[in-house]
Every structure is written in structure tokens, then in C-alpha cells.
Amino acid sequence: SAVISQKPSRDICQRGTSLTIQCQVDSQVTMMFWYRQQPGQSLTLIATANQGSEATYESGFVIDKFPISRPNLTFSTLTVSNMSPEDSSIYLCSVRGGQLGTQYFGPGTRLLVL
């Protein structure tokens, strides 16, 4: 299993500002994943971040809005840019492990945009 930490755990932000969320893993991993979980909704994959290459974004998510960095094999950041109240959500960092790629999740970052 992997131990994942995220910073900040929660934040309240003003409309139009940006927030960068950090994700740290206790082991080296090739792929890191960023999810969004809106109230009452399922987890939605935002993007997959590979070290040394551009992140791959899912339909409906764009790099200008959610830029991602992956400077090494244990760390990644997700920025939520030009925030609006619709961005209020829990953002989760995740990695895969084990034979069948079980997903391990960080504790999440709870974001409220006013």
C-alpha cells in the first residue's frame, strides 16, 4: 500500500483566485491521478500525471483550468485556476499499487469557493 498526504486539507477561497494542492507519496510511482468529488457525486478523474511528461486530461477538463506539475516520482501538484463557486469540491490525489492496480487515495482537499 501507499501512504499519501495532501496539502492543504481544506481551504476557503475567493472567486477568481487560484489554489495549488500538493500531493506527496511515500514511494516512487509512475502515475499519479487527480480526482474531483463534488457533493453527492461520484469520483471523477481529472487527469493522469506522469513524471517527465505532460499530464493527460479527461474530457471536460483542460490544462489552463487545472495545470498539473509532476517534478519527480513522489510529488505532484494540481492548481485550480480562476476559481468559481462551481469548483467547490473535494480534490483527491491517488496512485495505483498491487498486482491489479488497486487505487490508494490521499485524504483529500476540501475546497470552498465563495
Added chain:
Amino acid sequence: SQKIEQNSEALNIQEGKTATLTCNYTNYSPAYLQWYRQDPGRGPVFLLLIRENEKEKRKERLKVTFDTTLKQSLFHITASQPADSATYLCARFTSGTYKYIFGTGTRLKVLA
């Protein structure tokens, strides 16, 4: 498109009873299904995985079944305890895209 559906209504049961949660999927059977537990303010935690060719998998008080005819997985918690209260998520793995699709989860509350 591939979907995962879970009963969004909360499930309340009495302590000691067996809780049964349902996960239905559409289109072709996934290679495997996974069940996760999520507590408020925390990320999901992996519980069990069941492969397409397995009918049942057990782990302590947990049991998962996989019915490819009904396109359904059932998750059972026997001798339930208040500490089992949480939201339980079902996820399918799509071998073509190597991605997980999660259900919305079912909130379970075990009453003492």
C-alpha cells in the same frame, strides 16, 4: 457508455444485522470490480476486489458477489457494527482505457 450505479439512498440497519449494498453496471462486464469505504473528510480506502470469473470473495465480515448475468455486485457486511457506518463505493476497472469508474456510493448507518 459504461456506468456504475449504486443506490444513493442511505441504508440504516440495526447493529448485528447483515448490511447488503448493491452495485449495478451497464454494458459489458468489467475485468473486475472493487469496493471502497469512505469516511467523512477522508479519501476512499480499498476493501475488496472481485474478478469477473469469481462468484464470491470474502474477507473477515465482508463478502462480495459478482453476477455477470444480472450485471450486479452485492457487498455484504455481516454482524454489522456502528463502526461500519460509512459510505461504500463500487468501482469498475475498464481494461481498454485502464481507468476506474466509480459509483456515487451508498451511505450506510449502523444503529446501536
